[in-house]
Amino acid sequence: MTEIISGENSASTYRHTKIVATLGPATESPERLAELIRLGVDLMRLNMAHATPEWVRETVGRIRDVSQQVGRHVAVMMDVKGPEIRTGPVETPIDLNEGDLLEFYVDGVPAIDSETESGRKRWCVSVNYPGLPEDVQVGNTVLVDSGLIRLRVLEADSHRVICQVITPGRLGSRRHINLPGVQVRLPALTAKDEKDLRAGVAAGIDFVALSFVRQASDVDELRELLDQLGSQARIIAKIEDQAGVRNMRPIIHAADAIMVARGDLGIEIDYDRLPLVQTELVRACQAEGKPVIIATHLLESMIDSPMPTRAEISDVCNAVREQADAVMLSGETTTGNYPLESVEVLKRIIGSTEPSISADLNQNIRLKEPKAKMLRSAAVLAQELGESGIVVFTRSGFLAYVLGALRPRGVPIYAFTDVESVFHQLMLPWGVEPFLMQFSDDPEATILDALEYLSRRGWCRAGTWLVVITNALANEQVIDTLQLRQVAGVPAHEASATASECSTTA
Missing domain, CATH: 2.40.33.10 (PK beta-barrel domain-like)
Structure with missing residues (x-):
């Protein structure tokens, strides 16, 4: 039986919108980490504003160990302090x-x-x-x-x-x-940032969130450093001031994802414009096909209260309805008294809101490559089939990221990869369920292994039609294919397989 590692919740609790939780004194213990992972947090954020390289090494190792024990894996994001x-x-x-x-x-x-x-x-x-x-x-x-x-x-x-x-x-x-409206001449990275990044790369971080990004060259500078360190970590540019808003499009193009950091951003711009700027950033990211995270003050009152305010519920609902890729908790899960309850509240709001969103695909995205345009056809087909899904095999993550950007509501995107770093990075884009699996030399065997796993784990019933995106060999030439595959039945003695089958690290 092929070993497969996953970041899944379960088929019955499938959601498109991802959840990011910031670790701190309230959640960094192994016990609390295990609870956060079981609850469905997809990315763990390490805020480096007051953290040390030693803490990073210890915490990333603890996250990986706990993930293995729980049998569900999460991604790790380092949020560097940046200049201030x-x-x-x-x-x-x-x-x-x-x-x-x-x-x-x-x-x-x-x-x-x-x-x-x-x-x-x-x-x-x-x-x-x-x-x-x-x-x-x-x-x-x-x-x-x-x-x-x-x-x-x-x-x-x-x-x-x-x-x-x-x-x-x-x-x-x-x-x-x-300094609202002032173009300051601060460096993109400080000496502390570089020291923290070296520790993070050595520990195996999956994402780097770059603070106070003012121009695309800030992203380029970080990417050059990551390349020098031999890291494949993806870059999340944080938009936090007027310069970042003015230059949003070149920044989005240069980065791998965007974070709408509403704390400083809400100070830097007129507060009445903040919701409009958030919407503009989300739409610009969707047009570019880049993930976007809505951050800061989502459930701020839950630092001290077991229940959110009605305004906070509406705020989270709005982020989900705008189809942001992820929503993020900060103080709620670092020093708050109700970190687990905060995650549960996000899940409930997401679960109630997502079914109300239009199933129309993202029409703003600019698909340039023929392969990307084929993915739009796959999304349309899966939606029209009903109770379907898309299975994609990827080593770079490109196909899965584009599929997520297309926003096929109601269609799970099952992304299989044999690259561990890509597996973790697939935990950010909207609607993508990642799986780490050894690919066979025989493409047909790889497809059958993936379909058998989805059936055994309850993601698909026998007889379900799935849209499969994969390569095929034709006349000694590799071609891209879109296939329709029907899920076969699972023998009764295999149907009771437990989660331990996918709990071992690669």
Whole structure:
């Protein structure tokens, strides 16, 4: 019997939309990891903002070990911290009032009086970005601490930026700074990012999420580093500021997938435009045939509450109805009190929403290659057959990614590969159920092994017609084929095979 490894949930709980969970203190133990995997999480995110290379090595190894024990496999995404602008340390928090002056110094904070001649209070803090005075202009808005404190630039010289407080607040140490609409000259990767990436590649990560992507060349720089490290990891570009939104199309073209990172993005752009930008990004990704992840604040209230708000339910429902490839949990599963309940809520919303979505295929995608156009025919045929599915054999993942991008609702995409890295990367695209299987030298034997497995595991009933995409040999020439195959019956003594048949790593 051919050994097959899977990332499947089960035929009875099939869903198109994937779930990403961020690991943290609430979920990184082997016991909690096992529960997340059993619940149906498809990708585990490692947030490197405060993590170390040692933690990466330990955590990736733990994920692989637990997956093997559970008998269900997941992908691993490393989310590198990326460059960011932060204030320096302060001895005690500063209470900023409207009209106060706050000065950012790039080369050390001078000792000055806290009051100006006009009686306004004047405060000084350091900033970690030497290029700040050159990047901002008088009148620019500066947002501090996730936008809670709003400032306006009054003056800038070679070593400082003087701002006036518009929205008051309390300023603590090392607070994040956003510069809406300002094209900053930060590097795509920091020294910490490169160190983390080397550890991640050595541990076998499947995806890299690149923070604050402003232009396509940022993606190219990361890809060059991954190539140097010999990694096949796919790149997920995070759109988090106005520059990323302006350059979304070349960024989407350069990246393997996109994350709509609504935390910083919601600060960088007018909040009322955020839903419209999300929709625009989703549609642009679908036109390019690239997966898109909706992230941040999906179920934020469930960090402390066992139930989501009605607005959060509607937000997740909207992401599913837009047919995003995946939805992502952050604080809900890192430090939240209800991480497992949060995953269950996502599953319930997805399960209720997906049947209501139109079965029309993605008409915006631009299919350039004849092979890709053949896949559209396969999707149409499978939908018209009803209770069908598409079986595809791939070593690069290309065919399965295109099929997912076509969005054939109601049609499972069974993607078989004999490449372990591709197997894990097939856990992201919409509607794709990946399987790792040794391919036979005889293509017919490979097809029969795959169909027998789908039947034995309850994915297809005997007599079901499946659309099969594979290569065939004709007159010593390899050709692409679209075939109709009927699933044969399974002998009774094999029908009770357990999940242990597919729980061994490659």
